[in-house]
Every structure is written in structure tokens, then in C-alpha cells.
Amino acid sequence: MSQPVLEVKQVRKSYGSEVVLEDISFSVPVHTATVFIGSSGSGKSTLLRCINLLDQIDDGSIVLDGEDITAVDADVDKVRRKLGIVFQSFNLFPHMKVIDNITLAPMKVQGISKELARENAYKLLDRFGLHDKAENYPDRLSGGQQQRVAIIRSIAVAPRLLLLDEITSALDPVLVNEVLSTVRDLKIEGMTMVLATHEMGFAKQVADEVCFLHQGKILEWGTPAQILEAPQQAETKEFLKRVHEAGRL
Amino acid sequence: MGRPSESHFGAAPYDFGGKWVPSELEITRRAARKARNIRNSIIAVVSSIVVIGGLALIAVTSPGWKSLSDTFFAWAYGVEVLPKIILGFGTNVTLTLIASTCVAILGLSIALIRTSRSPALAPFRILATLYVDIFRGIPMLLVILLIGFGIPALRIQGLTNNVLVLGTIAVIITYTAYVAEVIRSGILTIHPSQRAAARSLGLSHFQSLRYVVLPQAFRRVTPPLLNDLVALIKDTGLVSILGVTDAVRAAQIASSRSFNYTPYVMAAIIFLLVTIPLTRFTDRTLRRSIERQNATGVA
Ligand SMILES: Nc1ncnc2c1ncn2[C@@H]1O[C@H](COP(=O)(O)OP(=O)(O)OP(=O)(O)O)[C@@H](O)[C@H]1O
Ligand SMILES: [Mg+2]
Numbered sequence: 001m002s003q004p005v006l007e008v009k010q011v012r013k014s015y016g017s018e019v020v021l022e023d024i025s026f027s028v029p030v031h032t033a034t035v036f037i038g039s040s041g042s043g044k045s046t047l048l049r050c051i052n053l054l055d056q057i058d059d060g061s062i063v064l065d066g067e068d069i070t071a072v073d074a075d076v077d078k079v080r081r082k083l084g085i086v087f088q089s090f091n092l093f094p095h096m097k098v099i100d101n102i103t104l105a106p107m108k109v110q111g112i113s114k115e116l117a118r119e120n121a122y123k124l125l126d127r128f129g130l131h132d133k134a135e136n137y138p139d140r141l142s143g144g145q146q147q148r149v150a151i152i153r154s155i156a157v158a159p160r161l162l163l164l165d166e167i168t169s170a171l172d173p174v175l176v177n178e179v180l181s182t183v184r185d186l187k188i189e190g191m192t193m194v195l196a197t198h199e200m201g202f203a204k205q206v207a208d209e210v211c212f213l214h215q216g217k218i219l220e221w222g223t224p225a226q227i228l229e230a231p232q233q234a235e236t237k238e239f240l241k242r243v244h245e246a247g248r249l
Numbered sequence: 250m251g252r253p254s255e256s257h258f259g260a261a262p263y264d265f266g267g268k269w270v271p272s273e274l275e276i277t278r279r280a281a282r283k284a285r286n287i288r289n290s291i292i293a294v295v296s297s298i299v300v301i302g303g304l305a306l307i308a309v310t311s312p313g314w315k316s317l318s319d320t321f322f323a324w325a326y327g328v329e330v331l332p333k334i335i336l337g338f339g340t341n342v343t344l345t346l347i348a349s350t351c352v353a354i355l356g357l358s359i360a361l362i363r364t365s366r367s368p369a370l371a372p373f374r375i376l377a378t379l380y381v382d383i384f385r386g387i388p389m390l391l392v393i394l395l396i397g398f399g400i401p402a403l404r405i406q407g408l409t410n411n412v413l414v415l416g417t418i419a420v421i422i423t424y425t426a427y428v429a430e431v432i433r434s435g436i437l438t439i440h441p442s443q444r445a446a447a448r449s450l451g452l453s454h455f456q457s458l459r460y461v462v463l464p465q466a467f468r469r470v471t472p473p474l475l476n477d478l479v480a481l482i483k484d485t486g487l488v489s490i491l492g493v494t495d496a497v498r499a500a501q502i503a504s505s506r507s508f509n510y511t512p513y514v515m516a517a518i519i520f521l522l523v524t525i526p527l528t529r530f531t532d533r534t535l536r537r538s539i540e541r542q543n544a545t546g547v548a
Contacts, residue, residue: 052449081451091446095464104460105450157451 011060038213044196084154144175337499356428384426397491416488435470472535
């Protein structure tokens, strides 16, 4: 068994006196997707932000490709170059055209020539059916298109690991589907991913492992079938019941 | 989708091979709108003529009009001194160009220092804050007097006594404090998520600033900065107090020679010729930037 892409070991995070993450441990093998589910405020976004080093953990460690990225002497910029993250709200750069949003990091971070960066970007846009939006500014795109551009932007730097934080929660159901099918394609191509989502149907389709986060702890984990169809813990059952009632299963 | 053309009467302007043609309803609506626009224009023109013409009539027929126009609007004398004032205005323009360039560079530097978080820059942050607080709180005239008369009084070798240079420095010092604050507020209005997105793509702190934060910040502060430019042009007139022969000073000399105030009016007109177009331009930029922000919504 090869070394996992990501190993999270006994991570703890608190804001002031409020403990947001407690004793979080899991690992993500290459080409797999780990999906975090849990109610609002359970700490999903915080976990992803900690992995991306946007927030500092209080205890434990996070290992990426065998390298402790939470060590004091870790090179934050280098770590982030290996990670792609897409946020809940699409953080495209509004002053740049779609194509420039995508080519910025490859050109400035990886030092790729403008021609090559544009060529690669167009290939990605083609593949996700956004070719004719390349020269538009983000505010001329629908929410779903914006979110797909955000995904393309983060994979344009060929990250080792992609972090997706509730990328569909700001979208209506039709747009949700176009974004989710983009993620499914990435999964098929072998992208390693960690996701936080409220879409249980989607979790079922892409996840290799589902973790149920409750009040900052991983209460239950396993295959999608185990967690979503035969949960053991009372809290998981309760959560899934509420999701079901809200019509998102 | 084309509709049967029987439903229209008259020439249908867009009917190329079954393309959309305005319906009867739309045509009557357009006619009504056009009639209303014409009526509104007529009302605007008539009421403007009545009000402005009335005011002018009152002014001209009032008993003081004769002496007023002799003192302020002696055009023959005004034209005679005009070349001197225009020459002086050249000084204002030069001063504005030099000062605005320096202010832009220094203001940006100070804004960047104040918004930085690097611990190594901590002393500079304190100094920058102090500087901004002090020079935003002092009337510019005082700064001009302090530097223009104070520095030569020191009698230090190698330091210039040129009042034009000293006046320019005083203007730069004051305006840098204002402009730094405008730029800083622009940087602060860019949502932290933009920086986070840039950083998580692997861009360094400096690259995030250069490619993501500053371009957006500048777009937001362009209108207030243009406002400051208009103010700067006017305020260059203040260095006349040091004896610099700018437009204001030239007008003052001409006026004191004849006890007539027309030269001042001429100087005012010359300033207006530059500032009014710039103000209009600023308004338009502001309106556009508001429209753009509304179109973008929260994003
Ligand atoms: N910067 C912060 N400062 C203080 N508390 C915070 C901060 N960020 C998050 N929290 C708190 O941490 C807890 C977990 O938040 P988090 O955003 O991780 O939840 P989440 O699981 O992503 O929820 P949602 O499904 O609504 O996105 C919440 O109680 C929140 O109030
Ligand atoms: Mg969240």
C-alpha cells in the first residue's frame, strides 16, 4: 500500500474557548475522495481551512505526501502550491476575465509561459463546456458557471489534493448538477479530493469514504453505503433524517 | 420567432425574413414614450429660461450693477493682464504634475506600509500612522508657511531656499497623507476571501497584492482620487503666499496695481476651465464604478 496523500493526526482547533475540532484523524489514499458531512457549524470548513494552512491548528499534525506541513519551518507557499481549494462562495477575481483567472497562478507561481498557460486553460475550459466564456468577466457568468471556473482555476496548477468546501450550497438545483458532474469527471480522472457537502446523493456517488462530523468530532466513518444507509450512531441517524426531510437525499 | 406580418400595419423596419418585428402595442408604447420625452424637454427648457433669465434680469437692473461690473468685470483690463495670469497658471500646472506624481508614489507606499502585517515593518507602521494623523489634522496653509518660511530660517548649507520647491514639498507632504488614507481604505474594502483565494492558489503575499488586491482597490478609489486631484489643482494656488508667481499671485499683483478685481475673476475662470471638465469626468467615473459594483452584486 503506497503512502497516503494526506494524513491528519489528532488535530484540534479552537477559536477562543470554543473547541471547533477535536481529535480529528483520517487519511486520504491517492485517487480517492473523502467526504465530510455534518450539520452547519460542525467544523467542516474549519477542517479544510486548517489543511490549507489558512488557519493554524492547536494540536496534532497534518502530513501531506509524507511531509509534516504543520511543522514550524514548513514552507506555506510551497504547501499551498500542492493544494487546490474551492470555497463555498466562488472567489473568482472580478477584475479579470475567466481565462486570466485561470492562467494567473500557472504563470506567476509555476512560471509557465503565457501561451502554454492559455493553451492548457482552453483545454480545461473545452472539457467542461466553458470554451465560449473564456473572454467574459466573472459577473457575466451564471453561479454554476462561476463555480466551475473556480474548480478549473484550482486544478490548472495540477494540485496533489483538491479541497472542495460546499461548492454547491450557493446554487439552485439545476446548477448544482452541472457542478457536481464536473467533480465526478475529476474523480474519474483520478484526482485525490477532500470534500465537505450537504448533498448526500452526491456523497454517495463520489465518496470512497464518508466521515460524519458532529460538534467537531468524527463520530462515524466508513463507505458511503455504511454511513448513509446503515448508520450506527444516534446522531448520524438524526442528521440523515433531517437531511432527508429537507429533501436532499 | 417570426409572427405573421398581417398583424402589423405600415412599414415594418426589422422584417428581414421572419425576424422579430415590434407589435402594434409596442409601437404605440414607443410613440407615447417619445411624445412624453419631447414634452419633458420643452418643460425643462422653458423653465430654465424663465428662472435663469429672471435672475440675470434682477442682477443687471439692480442699482449696484454698474459698480459691480466695473470692479469685477472690466473685460478690457482683464484681457490686458491675461497673459501674465496664464503664465502664472503654468506654475500651477507644473506644480500639480510634479506633486501628483510624487503623491501617488508616496501615498501608495504609505498605504502599503499601513496595511502590511510583517513584524519587521512595525516601526514604519507606527511612523506612517503618526505622519498621516498629523498632516491630515493641520491646515495646509500652516504646513506651507512652516516649510516655506521655516526651512530657510534654519540657514542650513545645501538646503534649498527656493520657495517654489519648498511650497511644492509642503503640498506633497499634506496630500500624501490624504491620498495614503484613500488608498488604504480601498485596500481594506477588498474582501479577505480574495486574498485567501489568491494565497491558496500559491501566489506569494506580494503577488496577491500586486495581481489581485491592488487592481481591485484602485478601481474603487479612482473617483475619490480624481476628486483629490481637482482639490490639488486649486490648492496649488496657496503657495502664492510664499511669493511664488502662480496664477493667484499674478492676479494679485495686477489687481493691486489698479484697485480692480477683474484679474482675480480672470484667474478664477482659468482654474474653472481646467477643474470643471475634470469634475465632470470624475462624476462620470464615479457613476460608472457604482453601476459596475451594483452589477457585480456581492461578488
Ligand atoms: N474565524 C472564526 N472565529 C471564531 N469562530 C469561528 C471562526 N470560523 C468558524 N468559527 C466557528 O467554528 C464553528 C465551525 O464552523 P465551520 O465554518 O467550520 O462550520 P461548517 O461545518 O463549515 O458549517 P456550514 O455547514 O454552515 O458551512 C462554528 O461554530 C463557527 O461559529
Ligand atoms: Mg462551511
